[in-house]
Structures are given as C-alpha cells and as structure tokens.
Amino acid sequence: MNNIGDLLRSKSGNFGMAAALISLALAVGVGVSIDYSRALTNRQQLQQALDAGLLAAMSKTSLDDRRNALQNVLRANGEGTSVMAVDFDFGSNLIMNQNTDGSVTASLQDKVDTTFMQIIGQKTLPIRVKSTAIATGTTKGGTCIWSLGSSGQDVLVNSGATVTAPDCRMDVASTANPAFIMNSGSAIKFGKFCVKGKNYIKNGGTLDNLEVGCTPNPDPYAGKLPEPTLPTTCTTSGYPNGNTFSLAPGMHCDVGFNGSPTITFQPGLHIIKGRMIINSGAKVIAEGVTFYFPDTNSEIRANGALTFTGKAPTTGTYKGILMFEKTSVASNNNNKTQYIFNGSNGETLEGIIYLPNRNVTYNSTTNVAAKISMVVNQIIFNSANWKVEPYDGGASSSSGKMVRLVE
Structure with a gap:
C-alpha cells in the first residue's frame, strides 16, 4: 500500500x-x-x-x-x-x-x-x-504652356527635343487630325499633357502623362492684359554702332545690332515695332522688363548662340508680363505668323509670355530654364532643352502646389 x-x-x-x-x-x-x-x-x-x-x-x-x-x-x-x-x-x-x-x-x-x-x-x-x-501643379491649374490652335499638327516635337516639367501641365486645345506629332529621340515630361482631341501621331520618343479627350484649362489672359498706346516717335531705330547698349523704355522700330554686343533693356515697357535683329553671340539682359508687340509682324529675332535673361516686373501695370502682343483687333487675330527662337547658349525666362497669334518654333539647341505661363497658337520643338516650372507671380515657395501622398 x-x-x-x-x-x-x-x-x-x-x-x-x-x-x-x-x-x-x-x-x-x-x-x-x-x-x-x-x-x-x-x-x-x-x-x-x-x-x-x-x-x-x-x-x-x-x-x-x-x-x-x-x-x-x-x-x-x-x-x-x-x-x-x-x-x-x-x-x-x-x-x-x-x-x-x-x-x-x-x-x-x-x-x-x-x-x-x-x-x-x-x-x-x-x-x-x-x-x-x-x-x-499650382492652385491656378498648373498649366505652363497653352497651345490654342486647331488646324492640324498644332504641336510638333522633333528629334532631340527635351522638355522636363513635372510640376506643369501642357494644354493642347487642338481637335485636328493629328492634334500633335511626336518623333523619335525626344522626351516630353509634363505632370500632365492634356490634349482635347483624340487623334495624334507618335513615331517614338518619351511622352509622360498623356491624356487625350481631355478638357484643357482655358486661356487665362484673353482680353485681360493692358495694351499700351503707341508713342508718336521711336526711342531707337536703325543699326546703332557699339558693343554695349543700354536701351531705355520706349518704342524700338526696326532695330538691328551688329557684332555680338551686350544689350541691357532698362526696367519698364519696351515696345518692339517691326523686327529687332540680334546677331549670334549676343548677351541680352532684360530684368523687370515687359516686351510688347503691336502687330503680328513685330518680333525679336535672335540669330543663335544667344545668352538671354528675361524677367517680368514684379510691380506696376505690367506686373508679371514678360512678353505679349496686341489682341484687341481682328487684323492681328486673323493673321497667325511664325515666331522663331533660334538656338541659344542659355536662357532664363520668368513671367507671362502671351503670343496667341504666333506659331512659335524653338530651333537648334535652346537651353531654357523657365518659370513661365506661356500661351501660343502652335509650337514646334526642335532640339530644344527646356526645364520648366509654373510661373507663380514671384512667390518663392511651393505653398501653392497640390500636395499628396503617393506611398
């Protein structure tokens, strides 16, 4: 037991x-x-x-x-x-x-x-x-470039063209067939590439964020920019001699510059009547400046290898406007003309560029660092190297941008 x-x-x-x-x-x-x-x-x-x-x-x-x-x-x-x-x-x-x-x-x-x-x-x-x-983008819609034309091939991107603009939209109003053509060896990198029409030709290249059948943002400046009255006399005309020029505000009529000068546009309004020809190798400084074209036959024509700094005024009647044309008369609006920007060593652009009656062509190797809001009729990029940000009227921060989490 x-x-x-x-x-x-x-x-x-x-x-x-x-x-x-x-x-x-x-x-x-x-x-x-x-x-x-x-x-x-x-x-x-x-x-x-x-x-x-x-x-x-x-x-x-x-x-x-x-x-x-x-x-x-x-x-x-x-x-x-x-x-x-x-x-x-x-x-x-x-x-x-x-x-x-x-x-x-x-x-x-x-x-x-x-x-x-x-x-x-x-x-x-x-x-x-x-x-x-x-x-x-920005609270204003984020558009950097508007193309308003709709007659066919309203945007042409040729080989060698590079546009880097991740914070921008490009709005193409064309409904033509094709609305745009893009060729191989090019790269267009917008935050959004909005095309109203649905027909296009893409022969190669890189095109980020394309959206066809898209509703483009409307032209924000139509009828809103203050057009000046033309002076009775020209401030500058002909072909002045020299290597250095300082141009006072006023009207410059059919002006040309020989050699490769340094041209400084003093702050203010500069009316370009007729053609202003700037030869190859010139240096242009235009800070606090607005360029105005009274008709579609007026332009600034640079012949290559240009160094250009253009910044719009930050105060006054033409605040924020770097370049614009007369649009209050039918004769201008019915006369779409070519505007050629030839190759440059480097360009710095800041402000509104309003040329709705121009078919703009960027030739050769145009190196552009820009904060712009640009309106044109048509645009051709030929071997252009652009880095583009939205023009925000001079604000230095990104507080106007739309912020989102992506991960």
Whole structure:
C-alpha cells in the first residue's frame, strides 16, 4: 500500500509541475500578444504623424527645410503620447531622400519598450514607417504652356527635343487630325499633357502623362492684359554702332545690332515695332522688363548662340508680363505668323509670355530654364532643352502646389 501511495503522490507532483509550465507558457503568450499589440498601435500613430509631417513639409522647397519642418511636426505629435521620447534622435532615426520625379520619401524608426517579453530577454520591439509625398501643379491649374490652335499638327516635337516639367501641365486645345506629332529621340515630361482631341501621331520618343479627350484649362489672359498706346516717335531705330547698349523704355522700330554686343533693356515697357535683329553671340539682359508687340509682324529675332535673361516686373501695370502682343483687333487675330527662337547658349525666362497669334518654333539647341505661363497658337520643338516650372507671380515657395501622398 505504501508503494501505491508513493506512486500516486509522484504522479500528482508531475502533473502539477506540467500544469504550472503550461500556465506560464500561456501567460507569456498573452504577454507577447499584448506587447505586439501595443507596438502595432504605436506604429500606426507614428505612421500618421509621419504622413501629416511630410505633407506639411512639402510646402518648403529645399530638402533641409523640409526635414526641419517634418521634425517640428513629429515633435508636436509626439508630445503627451508614447510615440518618440523627448530626447528622440532624429539624426540617426529619420532618413529623407529626394526622388527623381520630385517626390520626397521619409523613413522613420523607433522602438517600444516591452513589459511581458522582458521575461524572455526581449526588452524592446523595433517599429519602422515610411511615407512618400509629392507637390505638383499650382492652385491656378498648373498649366505652363497653352497651345490654342486647331488646324492640324498644332504641336510638333522633333528629334532631340527635351522638355522636363513635372510640376506643369501642357494644354493642347487642338481637335485636328493629328492634334500633335511626336518623333523619335525626344522626351516630353509634363505632370500632365492634356490634349482635347483624340487623334495624334507618335513615331517614338518619351511622352509622360498623356491624356487625350481631355478638357484643357482655358486661356487665362484673353482680353485681360493692358495694351499700351503707341508713342508718336521711336526711342531707337536703325543699326546703332557699339558693343554695349543700354536701351531705355520706349518704342524700338526696326532695330538691328551688329557684332555680338551686350544689350541691357532698362526696367519698364519696351515696345518692339517691326523686327529687332540680334546677331549670334549676343548677351541680352532684360530684368523687370515687359516686351510688347503691336502687330503680328513685330518680333525679336535672335540669330543663335544667344545668352538671354528675361524677367517680368514684379510691380506696376505690367506686373508679371514678360512678353505679349496686341489682341484687341481682328487684323492681328486673323493673321497667325511664325515666331522663331533660334538656338541659344542659355536662357532664363520668368513671367507671362502671351503670343496667341504666333506659331512659335524653338530651333537648334535652346537651353531654357523657365518659370513661365506661356500661351501660343502652335509650337514646334526642335532640339530644344527646356526645364520648366509654373510661373507663380514671384512667390518663392511651393505653398501653392497640390500636395499628396503617393506611398
């Protein structure tokens, strides 16, 4: 009997130990689940903070300014919560990169202290979040270039043409067949390439974000630009001699410049009546300047290798207008003429360019860095290298842009 009793007591002790181990395992499992659940909650809070901070940061322009703005939002969202300690090290835990499409990606890592998992030696759980945002377009619609014509082949992109404008739309009003032609060896990269018609010819090349059957934004300047009264006399005419010229505001009538001079247009309104010919190799400075063409036979014709800086006035009657033509008479509007921009060493353009009666051609290698709002009838790109941003009237930040998360 004693042997049987001893055996039963032994088995009872083993069952008790097994039950205790099972209970401990269950407790640890529940504890692990609680720790992971808290880590998941913190991760969600961190993701929300990162998304909100990155959207706010995109109102800045430089990557450093965006990083500072993001850190400020993250600190504000972290106060009074379990997300990020007061002494959180952004330097080693926050990574921001500018992507090739203009978007910005931010990656953030943190850790959550465990409670139950410390029993098995796991004192913290890592959490990582990532977000990507992009600022595109403007509150005015984001259009940089309008082509208003609809007689066929209203936009022609030839081999060698490159236009990089991810924050811009190009609006093509043509419903002709074809509305536009694009040839191989070219690259047109707008945020949106909106064509009203549905017929086009694409022989190759790269065309980003094409949308046919699209409703283009309307001409924003029709009948709204203040047309000046012409002076009774010309300020400049003929072919003046010299290597350096400083032209006062006024009317310049059939003017030409020999050699390769430096021509400075003083701030103000410059009326170009007839043709102004600027020879190859010239340097043109026109800051705070508006050019006005009183008829469609008037133009500035540059003969290549030009260096040109043109910026519109920031105040006054012609604020924001770099170049425009008379559109209040039928004789101009019924006379669509060619306007040729020959090759340049480099151009910087800033302002409104309003030439709705011109079929504009960019020849040779025209290197343009532009903040423009340009309206033409037709446009041909020949070996033109453009980098284009929307003209915002002189604002320096991207606060007018539409910001969205893309990841």
